[in-house]
Amino acid sequence: MSNTILTCQKLCAAVGDKPILHDIDLSIGQGEVHVLLGPNGAGKSTLGHVLMGDPTYDMTGGSIEFDGQDITELPPNKRSLAGMFLSFQAPVEIPGVPLRSFLRAMVEAHGVQMKNKQFKQRVQELAQQLDMDPAYLDRELGVGFSGGEKKKVEMLQLLLLQPKLAILDETDSGLDVDALSVVSRGMELYRRDCGGTLLIITHNTRILERLAVDCAHVMVSGRLVDTGDAALIDLIDAQGFERYETQLEQA
Amino acid sequence: MSGKDSAVERASAMPAATWHFLRMNDTTIEIPQGLEVAPDLQLSGAADKRVQTDEFDNMMAVAQARWELVNPAPTAQEIAEREAYRAAEADATYGGTARSNYQAAADEMEEARSLAVAFKQGMGEQASAFLRESAGERVLVKAERKQKVDAQVVVRGAAGVVNTAAIDVVAGRGSEVELHVLVDSPDGAPAGDASVGVAGTTIRVIAADDARVRIVRTQTLDDGLIDMDDMGLLAGVRAQIDVKQTVLGGSKTFTGLAADLRGDQASLEVQTHYLGHGTQAHDFNYVVRHHGTRSQCKLDANGVLAGTSRKTLRGTIDLIRGCKGSQGRESETVLLVDEGVRNKTVPVILCNEDDVAGDHGATIGHIREEQLFYLASRGFSQESAESMFVAAALEQAAIEAPDELTQAAVLRVGERVVPGFAALFDEEA
Structure with missing residues (x-):
C-alpha cells in the first residue's frame, strides 16, 4: 500500500438545511487512480467541491486529511497551495483576464519561480501537447471558448501546476471524440510527468480506457455504497446502479 | 495661468439631460491655480x-458642398408644412407633444443644414x-x-x-x-x-x-x-x-x-x-x-x-x-x-x-x-x-x-x- 495522500472520515455536507453527503469514508494512496461513479444527482460533484473547500457547501461533520495535514478548516486557496486541484465540470469565465496572464498569476500564487521565457515556452509546449490553438492564450479566460477548449484549459492548468492530487469533475462531459482523446492525453501526461494522484468523477468509462485504475467507488444518494478494483467499473457498465439504489431503499 | 483655480463648467455634457439629482449630466473640471x-x-x-x-x-467646406448636392434644401412648401405641424403640436391642449430643450436645439441644428x-x-x-x-x-x-x-x-x-x-x-x-x-x-x-x-x-x-x-x-x-x-x-x-x-x-x-x-x-x-x-x-x-x-x-x-x-x-x-x-x-x-x-x-x-x-x-x-x-x-x-x-x-x-x-x-x-x-x-x- 502506497502512502495515503487523502483521507476523509465520516464526511458530511449540506447546502443550507439539505444534507447531501453522508458519512463519506475515503482513502486514496499517493500515485493511485481512483474513479468515482454514480447516477446523476448522487453527490459526486459535491464531494469534489467539498474536498476543494467550496464555500457553497457546509461541511457538517467529519474530517479531511491531505498529505499528512488536517485541511478540514483550510480555505480553498490554501488547499490548492497544499497540492490539491479541482478540474471543474463547467469552468467559469473570467472576462478581462487574458488566459496567459491568468496562468502566470496562478503559477506565481503557487510560488513557482519561472523566467518569462521559460514560462512562455512551457505554456506553448503544453498548448501544443493538448492540440490547443496558441491564440487562445491571448483571449479572455473562458470567454467564447467552446466546451472542449474550456476542458483543454483545465488540463493545461493541471499540467502546469502538477498538483499532488487532481480531482477531475466530469472533465469528459459534453466532449466530442477528439476532445475526449485530448483530455485522456492530458491525464496520461500528468501521470507520466509527476506521478500524480487522480480522483476521476465520471459517467463515461471511455475516458478510463488508457488508464490503469486502482480503485473504483460507487456513490448513490450521497453515500459511498461500494468500493472495489477496476473490475467494478465493468460491472457497473453491465448492470448500472439500480441494485445499489434498491438496496438503499430497502435499508 | 495664475491666481485662483479656474473651472471648466458643464464639460462633457449629455445632449439630452437626465434627472439633475443623479449628477450625471455633465462634469466640472477644476484647473489648479x-x-x-x-x-x-x-x-x-x-x-x-x-x-x-x-x-x-x-475640407469642411468641401464636405458641406458634397453633402448639399445629395441633400437639397427643403422647399418653401415643406418648411411651411413643418412649421404648421409644430404649431399644431404646441397648441394641442391634450395629447400634444411638448418639445424638450434638447429637441428644440437638435431641430435647430438640423435646420441650419451646416x-x-x-x-x-x-x-x-x-x-x-x-x-x-x-x-x-x-x-x-x-x-x-x-x-x-x-x-x-x-x-x-x-x-x-x-x-x-x-x-x-x-x-x-x-x-x-x-x-x-x-x-x-x-x-x-x-x-x-x-x-x-x-x-x-x-x-x-x-x-x-x-x-x-x-x-x-x-x-x-x-x-x-x-x-x-x-x-x-x-x-x-x-x-x-x-x-x-x-x-x-x-x-x-x-x-x-x-x-x-x-x-x-x-x-x-x-x-x-x-x-x-x-x-x-x-x-x-x-x-x-x-x-x-x-x-x-x-x-x-x-x-x-x-x-x-x-x-x-x-x-x-x-x-x-x-x-x-x-x-x-x-x-x-x-x-x-x-x-x-x-x-x-x-x-x-x-x-x-x-x-x-x-x-x-x-x-x-x-x-x-x-x-x-x-x-x-x-x-x-x-x-x-x-x-x-x-x-x-x-x-x-x-x-x-x-x-x-x-x-x-x-x-x-x-x-x-x-x-x-x-x-x-x-x-x-
Whole structure:
C-alpha cells in the first residue's frame, strides 16, 4: 500500500438545511487512480467541491486529511497551495483576464519561480501537447471558448501546476471524440510527468480506457455504497446502479 | 495661468439631460491655480506643427458642398408644412407633444443644414477652447486623396504645467490615416492625490468619402495630473473611423468624443479600456449622431475599477431622422474589484427614425462567488485575485500598445501600480 495522500472520515455536507453527503469514508494512496461513479444527482460533484473547500457547501461533520495535514478548516486557496486541484465540470469565465496572464498569476500564487521565457515556452509546449490553438492564450479566460477548449484549459492548468492530487469533475462531459482523446492525453501526461494522484468523477468509462485504475467507488444518494478494483467499473457498465439504489431503499 | 483655480463648467455634457439629482449630466473640471502653459510635444511621421492652418475648415467646406448636392434644401412648401405641424403640436391642449430643450436645439441644428454647426467636440466648447488656447499652434495630420499616412504625437505632462495638443486630422477621399497619441509623464510627478498639472489633447477629425482613420490614444500620466481627451469626428460616405482609448494614469481623467456619421454607410468603432486604481476618477462622454443612411457605430468600453476609484460614463447614440438602416450599439463591461469603488453609467439611445437599430448591453459587477471559488481553487487569495485583475488590465494594454514608446509608458505606469509588473515583459526576468 502506497502512502495515503487523502483521507476523509465520516464526511458530511449540506447546502443550507439539505444534507447531501453522508458519512463519506475515503482513502486514496499517493500515485493511485481512483474513479468515482454514480447516477446523476448522487453527490459526486459535491464531494469534489467539498474536498476543494467550496464555500457553497457546509461541511457538517467529519474530517479531511491531505498529505499528512488536517485541511478540514483550510480555505480553498490554501488547499490548492497544499497540492490539491479541482478540474471543474463547467469552468467559469473570467472576462478581462487574458488566459496567459491568468496562468502566470496562478503559477506565481503557487510560488513557482519561472523566467518569462521559460514560462512562455512551457505554456506553448503544453498548448501544443493538448492540440490547443496558441491564440487562445491571448483571449479572455473562458470567454467564447467552446466546451472542449474550456476542458483543454483545465488540463493545461493541471499540467502546469502538477498538483499532488487532481480531482477531475466530469472533465469528459459534453466532449466530442477528439476532445475526449485530448483530455485522456492530458491525464496520461500528468501521470507520466509527476506521478500524480487522480480522483476521476465520471459517467463515461471511455475516458478510463488508457488508464490503469486502482480503485473504483460507487456513490448513490450521497453515500459511498461500494468500493472495489477496476473490475467494478465493468460491472457497473453491465448492470448500472439500480441494485445499489434498491438496496438503499430497502435499508 | 495664475491666481485662483479656474473651472471648466458643464464639460462633457449629455445632449439630452437626465434627472439633475443623479449628477450625471455633465462634469466640472477644476484647473489648479498657478500652472504654467508650456506646450511640449514630440511629433513624428506625418504630424506637422503649424501656427495657422485652415486645412480642416477647407475640407469642411468641401464636405458641406458634397453633402448639399445629395441633400437639397427643403422647399418653401415643406418648411411651411413643418412649421404648421409644430404649431399644431404646441397648441394641442391634450395629447400634444411638448418639445424638450434638447429637441428644440437638435431641430435647430438640423435646420441650419451646416456641417460646421453640427460638428461638436465631446468635451464641449469651453473645454475645447481651453485645450486649443493652451496648445497654441495646431498639429496637422493630412492625407491627400488615396494617400496613406502614419503619425505620432507625444504629449508630456508634468507637474506645474498645462501641456496640451490641438490636432487636426484631415483625411482626403480614399485615404488612410493612422495616428498614435501618447499622453505620458516620463519625468514623473510628485506623489499624492492633489492635481498639480494638466495634459490633454483636442482632436478634430474629418474623414472624407471612403477614407479610413484610426486613432490610438494612450494615457499613462502619473498621479496628480489631470488628463483631458477631447475629440470631434466627422465621417463622410463609407468613411470608417476607429478610435481606441486606453486610460491608465492620472488622478482625474476626462474623455469626451462626439461624432457625426454624416455620410451614408459611414462607420465608427470606439474601444475604450480603462483601469481605475487608488483614488482615480474617470469621466467619459460619447455622443454619436447618425445622419447617413446605413451608418454604423459601435461603442465598447471595458474597465476594471479597484481601490476607491470612480468612473462615470455617458454614452448617447442619436439616430436622427433620415438615417434609415443605421445601427448603433453601445456595450460596457466593468469589473468592480473593490467594495470602495463607484461606477455610474448612462446609456442613451435617441431615436427619430423608424428603420434603425439601437441597443445597449452592460455587464457590471463584482467578482462573482463562483469566480472567486474558481480562482481560490487555483491558489488565489482574495487579494491576489484582485491584484491579478488589475495586472491583467495593464498587461492587455501593454500587449496591445501600438508602438514601443507607448509600451514603455504602459510598463512604467504598470510598475507603479503593480510592483514587478515591468519584469513580466522582460524575457530574461
